[in-house]
Amino acid sequence: MILNYLHIILLLLSSFFVADVPTFKGGKVALENFINENMKYPDFSKSNCIEGKIFVKFQLDEQGNVVNPQVEQGLGIDLDDEAIRLIKLTSGKWQNLQVGTSLVIPVSFNLQNYKCENVSAASIKEAINYYKIRKGLESSVINYYKNKDQIKTNKQDEAVMQQLKEELGLEEEISE
Numbered sequence: 803m804i805l806n807y808l809h810i811i812l813l814l815l816s817s818f819f820v821a822d823v824p825t826f827k828g829g830k831v832a833l834e835n836f837i838n839e840n841m842k843y844p845d846f847s848k849s850n851c852i853e854g855k856i857f858v859k860f861q862l863d864e865q866g867n868v869v870n871p872q873v874e875q876g877l878g879i880d881l882d883d884e885a886i887r888l889i890k891l892t893s894g895k896w897q898n899l900q901v902g903t904s905l906v907i908p909v910s911f912n913l914q915n916y917k918c919e920n921v922s923a924a925s926i927k928e929a930i931n932y933y934k935i936r937k938g939l940e941s942s943v944i945n946y947y948k949n950k951d952q953i954k955t956n957k958q959d960e961a962v963m964q965q966l967k968e969e970l971g972l973e974e975e976i977s978e
Contacts (some may be wrong), residue, residue: 851918
């Protein structure tokens with residue numbers, strides 16, 4: 803008898819502490835299928851045989867739309883951008899909404915049947931470093947031209963930035 807009461811009390815208490823967690827409509831398998839069906843493997847990572855798991859943190863609003871997605875753990879390359887794009891696509895496809903609750907979803911990138919088995923870890927690491935350096939240079943050039951009117955420049959700086967702009971292929975993106 804006491805065990806029955808204890809069981810009922812535990813059952814009632816557990817209902818107070820177990821909150822519904824936002825879930826993708828259709829469950830985890832549906833989310834994985836949605837991500838796989840909508841994934842556009844980024845060119846740089848594909849051509850350099852880069853694979854990995856990117857963790858994206860976000861919140862949901864009252865309608866189940868993704869708010870403030872950001873990479874919690876990633877590689878700092880184009881896979882990060884694609885993971886965020888995919889998570890944004892899940893907007894409106896969530897249930898058991900808890901506004902303000904943060905979710906972290908892993909997005910896995912795997913190249914299958916793409917002849918990457920002979921690519922070394924060192925080669926992949928070098929490609930990732932190259933990507934990060936290139937993006938840093940692009941940001942520097944873009945910021946230079948955005949702020950050109952507000953900073954003191956000289957002809958030597960201008961020549962270096964012009965050369966970098968051309969080498970990086972940013973002529974169309976930056977109008978002086």
